[in-house]
Amino acid sequence: MPKRGALPLGTLLVLLLLAFVPFPLSGCLLDPCLEITPNTTFRCTGLNISGVPDGVPNTTLNLDLSFSNLKSLGSNYFTSVPELQFLDLSRCHIHTIEDNSFMDLPSLSTLVLTANSLQQLGKAAFNGLTSLKKLVLVETNRTSLSELPIGHLHTLQELNLGHNSITSLKLPKYFTNMTSLRHLSFFSNRITSISRGDLDALREGSRLNLTLVLSLNNIKSIEPGAFAGIRLAELALRSAFESSMMQTALQGLAGLQVSRLTVGVFSDHDREQDFERGLLDGLCQVQMEEFVLICLGDFEDDTDTLFDCVGNVSSIRLVDLGLEQISQVPVGSKVKQLECKKCGFDDVPAMKLSLFKELRVLRITKNRSLKTFDQKFEGLSNLEVIDLSENRLTFSRCCSPQFRNCSNLKHLNLSFNSYIRLTGDFINVENLLYLDFQHTTLFGPGSYPVFLSLQRLIYLDISHTKTEVKSQCTFCGLNSLQVLKMAGNSFADNKLANNFKNLSHLHTLDISSCKLEHVDQSTFDALPELKELNISNNKLLTFDPGVYQPLQALRVLDFSRNQLTVLLDSAREILPDSLLLLDISQNLFDCSCVYLDFLMWIKENQELLQNEELMLCHTPSYVANVSLPSFDLSSCHVDAGKVASSVVVLLCVMVIFLLVYRYYFQLYYSVVLLSGCKHYAERGDTYDAFVIHSSKDQEWVTKELVEPLEGGRPPFHLCLYYRDFLPGVPIVTNIIQEGFLSSRNVIAVISAEFLESKWCSFEFDIAQSWQLVEGKAGIIMIVLEHVNKDLLRQRLGLSRYLRRNTYLEWKDNEISKHIFWRQLTGVLMEGKNWNHEEAKLM
Amino acid sequence: MKTSNALLFILVLLYINASTQWPTHTVCKEDNLEIYYKSCDPQQDFTLSIDHCPDIATHTFNIRGTAVLRHSIKELYVKLNMIVNGRTVLTYSETLCGPGHSKLIFCGKKKGEHLHYEGPVTLGIKEIPQGDYTISAKLTNQDHVIVACADFTVKNYLDYY
CATH class of the missing domain: 3.40.50.10140 (Toll/interleukin-1 receptor homology (TIR) domain)
Known part of the structure; x- marks a missing residue:
């Protein structure tokens, strides 16, 4: 009989052997596959296997075999998983795909073959993939399109051939049949030229939604006419051209119809591209709706021609350009949307931009050097949206003089700038509906009634603008206002008085982080339509029922991060029935049993209350930081047994006390007798x-x-x-x-x-x-x-x-x-x- | 008896699993500057080199780095923690590939692809601190999954200019 605790020699040997098996093998000893969703999704990565692992059932829809060492795929390789819809074979060291390897996968819609240096690809390798929509052949050593055996994949929607060595864009005839193709990517290949006829396959039939990515290639030339008659949804040409060949190559795009054309470079690409005179001349012959120019440096004085050929485009985005000024705008420009993000302006180029007479949306954002706004927009009668956020603007006399005859302006965003002085003159922009000044230091609001003429405004954001509301008439004139956001400001004497009296249509009010200590009785009297009130992060000690009573339409109330100790019965009663969300977390709650009804109410209304986990007891100290919803109410209930026993004990004590009082001498001397008799006896x-x-x-x-x-x-x-x-x-x-x-x-x-x-x-x-x-x-x-x-x-x-x-x-x-x-x-x-x-x- | 055997068996397997340790690579080894790194991603190692080590004192220096992506990097965020004597004393984070703007070439690469970066790196801090310390670097993607992870051991006594 073996002794308990002694390991038999055999077991020891097995364990020693196990300790020295290489890691991949030990992986096989454990279950190799991870079941992500039961019976349908399995992940079996990093395995040294051949064939689908045994643990994968035939009901599997999604299978990830990436980073496994499959080496080659033979015919009918996936017979055991016929329902498969998604198959990931990334970096599986596959060099050979034999004919009919995917034969039994009629439902497969996505096949990922990223990073397998395919050397042998059978002519019928992809046979049987009758539903394939997405084929990823990134980093697969492909050198030409003609050898790809994908001609029969008529259902294909996305073909990604990025990071290969394809030198020619000559699309084989079979692309004509791929009528569902939406995305065709040649990202980072070795295409050097595009010739007439290369894209003939795209020309036939009505193909409106194809995105063609040619970024990161070495295109030296595009033969004029190569793109003639082609219609694309998007054409991406970032870092696509050989140095200094961009201008001539773009000429070859003549005749193209495209919804969005992206031209430019990547910022970390070693081939830098400066803007030269006439760089975009070739685009004159291109019909497009949106033009994106991205990451070009060194504009200097050569911007005269920037808009020459894109003046008829309805939307232009200029991103990350060294553009310091706009020098020339063609007459009769049809640009409706213009965005300059991360450009190099010092002053808002309002005068030049005013020449875009059709302009409806203008965005100039994230310009670190943009500090002044001296020029004036003039006569942009269609202009509806101006977004000048995230610049470093500092200017006065906002906001009428800057917008002459821009009567249609509805949306003005001046948020995240440096400093703006408001005079109260909004005459030119009286039709404004949205006005956003958040995180820009303001002068004017709070001291004077600056918004008097904005009778139509429905949205005003002056959060974190260092405004101190001193005037009772701060918001006078804003009779249509529905949303007022003014978090992070302050009120005179830290008191909310009758500041909102004329805002009778207000739906949303944010007065969080305003250092408020007191709210006057009549503050919310004029706000019967208010649905959302955020008064969090102030220093309010009480929730006075009289103050909040008028808010009968309230749906969301955020009273968190104040110094509330309890929500009294009277306060809870006035909470309207329409209230859906109430946040009273992070207050200084008093969990004494005196407020037992409040604690019970908390428990009963957990659906209403938000951030329950942050509702903690503050006092008394023995329950500090106990979560309110999990507070043990039984500790407050008085136990009948305890009462009875304490009464009995009390009575006994009283009786004993009386007896002692009555027989004091007798007792005293009994004690003396009992304890001291021996001593006295002597x-x-x-x-x-x-x-x-x-x-x-x-x-x-x-x-x-x-x-x-x-x-x-x-x-x-x-x-x-x-x-x-x-x-x-x-x-x-x-x-x-x-x-x-x-x-x-x-x-x-x-x-x-x-x-x-x-x-x-x-x-x-x-x-x-x-x-x-x-x-x-x-x-x-x-x-x-x-x-x-x-x-x-x-x-x-x-x-x-x-x-x-x-x-x-x-x-x-x-x-x-x-x-x-x-x-x-x-x-x-x-x-x-x-x-x-x-x-x-x- | 059976229970103890099973326990030992599991322990041995765990030991095998946990013992995957990548070797320590040397990036710089000069008189005043030594930098070593070790991948802390159990799934893979990666290569990294600095073209001219003393350049790190100029705040912009050229690096070459290569890794195989285990996860897609539609978005990519880097987070650096400087650890001195087991305590994190500095943290620095930056967005390399943000949602909707891919200014760098490798942004948007997918799982399995080869990530290679060769180019300048500009540090967001004024100067690299002197002394002996560890820098723990983590790259995470849009799903907050760790794409790459490394602990750099730095012994820096370079003078700044």
């Missing part, structure tokens, strides 16, 4: 007896008890309170220490007065307990004759004691006295230590 017997008696019986005691006993033979020594108690010591201490502890016996003189006296009964109680504890001092009872028996019976304890114990009865006659004396001396004699003298006397 005091020895100074007295023969301690006499307990009422002060009213003192005469009897002196005459009938002390004189005969102390004067008699043998003489007894009695302890009497009026004689032997030490002054300055509490009575009770004397009773215990001088009386009980120092006496061998206790003589109780029971009379009517004894029964009346509290001290006497106390002394008698102690005597009894003393007798019980020590078992030493005997109690000698002397009952005087005139004691009322009824009273004695009332003192039940005493009467019971008398019933159980023998006692002496004093009667005032000689015979009785004699018997009394004999009995008393007899008792006292017991246990007395006689010294010599006394013994002699006897």
Whole structure:
């Protein structure tokens, strides 16, 4: 039997072997495929296999075999996965694709063969791919189109031949049949020239939507007429030409009809292209809708011809150009949209741009050098949109003088600039609907009613413009305004007063991050249509129901990042039924049980509340940072059992307290007796007896008890309170220490007065307990004759004691006295230590 | 007994999986400047060289880098962390290929393609800090997937001019 814990030699060997197997092999030991979606999508990458892995079921639609070492594909290679729609064979070291390799894949729509240096490609390699829409042959060592066996792929929509060594764009005849082709890419090939007839296959039939990418080639020449009669959706020519051959090559585009033409370079391409006079002359013969010129440097003074041949294009985009000014604009230009992004302007070239009479949309954005706006736009009666955002503009007298006779302007974007002074003059642009100044420092708004003439404006964004709203009439005139965004500004005294009184159509109001501390009662009275209110990131302490009551159309309310402690019942009641989203996260919530109803409301309204995970308790400190929705409400519910037990405990304590108060002396001396009796016992017997008696019986005691006993033979020594108690010591201490502890016996003189006296009964109680504890001092009872028996019976304890114990009865006659004396001396004699003298006397 | 065997078996397999470590490559080794790197992408290594090492003091220098893309780079973002004594003291990030604007040639390359960059690099910081430290570089794509990842060990005592 093998010992537990000892590894059998065989297992050890296997493990050692495993430790040294190369990594790819160990991959095979594990399941090689990752199931991305059950039964349909599998990823089996980096494998050293031949054939589809066994774990892939025949229901698979998408299969990724990239980075595997397949080497070659034989016929019917994918028989086991006939439903396949997507097949990725990127970088699989495939050098050979035999005929009919994809024979059993009638549903395959995408085939990716990126980065396989195909050396042998069978004439019928792609046979059977009757639904193929996308074929990627990037980096596959292709040198010519004619050898590609794809003529029968009539359904093809996208053919990507990027990063190959194709030298000629001569499209074989079969392209005529590919009527669905939308995207044909020769990105980064070695095409050097395009000749007449190369693109004949595209000329036939109605082909409107083809995008042809010829970027990153070495085109030296395009034979005039090569593109004549061709219609394309897009033609991309970035870094497509050999150095300095661009101008002549572009001439060859004559006769082309294209929706979008992109010309330019890549910024990291070593062949830089400067703009030279007449560079784009060739485009005069090209019919296009959109022209994109991208990444050209060094415009210098040669821009005269920039728009010469593109003046009839409806849309022009100039991106990342060193264009510093616009020198010449052809008369009768038909440009409707013009965009200059990342150009080199210093001043807004408004005068020249005003020559584009048909202009409807103008965008000049991301110009780092654009700082001034001195020129004026004039007579652009069709202009609707001007976007001058993300420049570094600084100018005054905004915004009427800059736009003369531009009465159709509806959309003005001056956001993300440096500094703009508003005068309130918007006369030329009274029809503005959208005005955006965000993140541009403004002067004017807040101090003066600058928007008075913008009666039609529906959208105003002055967020983060360093505006301080001081004037009550800041937004006067904006009677149609629907959206007001003014986050990141401030209000006078950090108080929201009657600032929005005329904005009765307002739908959206953003006053977040405005340092607000207080909102006046009537602030929102005039906003019955408000649907969205963002008042987050302020310093508001309360949600006053009276303030928010008028907002009965509210759908979204963001009250996050304030200093709210609780949403009181009255505040929750006024929240309108239309409210869909409420954000009160990141406030300083008080999770005391006092607000139990609020905490319960939070739990019940989790659908309404946003950012629940950020709703945290702030106080009390023991629940700080506890999430509100997960707050344990049961900690606030009072437990009946706990209440009952605490009441019982309290009652017990009270009872004990009362008892202690009532029997304080008894208890105290019980303790003294129990703890200290041993100590006191060592005091020895100074007295023969301690006499307990009422002060009213003192005469009897002196005459009938002390004189005969102390004067008699043998003489007894009695302890009497009026004689032997030490002054300055509490009575009770004397009773215990001088009386009980120092006496061998206790003589109780029971009379009517004894029964009346509290001290006497106390002394008698102690005597009894003393007798019980020590078992030493005997109690000698002397009952005087005139004691009322009824009273004695009332003192039940005493009467019971008398019933159980023998006692002496004093009667005032000689015979009785004699018997009394004999009995008393007899008792006292017991246990007395006689010294010599006394013994002699006897 | 069976359980312990299975456990050991799994441990051995894990060890094999986790032990893929790429070698450390040397980029620069000069008197005042040493730069080494090691790929931290378990799937692949890559090559990188600097044309003239002392040029890094001029803020713009030429590099050559080659890698095989495991993921497409429709968008590409670079993030650098400078780590001194195990603590990140500086982070720097930049968009190389942003959505909708591909100013660099390699933007838009797909999975499996060869990525080769040969050209100038301009640093966004004033000067490369002196001393011994590690720079952890990560390239991520539009899906936040790591495209390439490397830890550079730098020993830099160059004087700036």
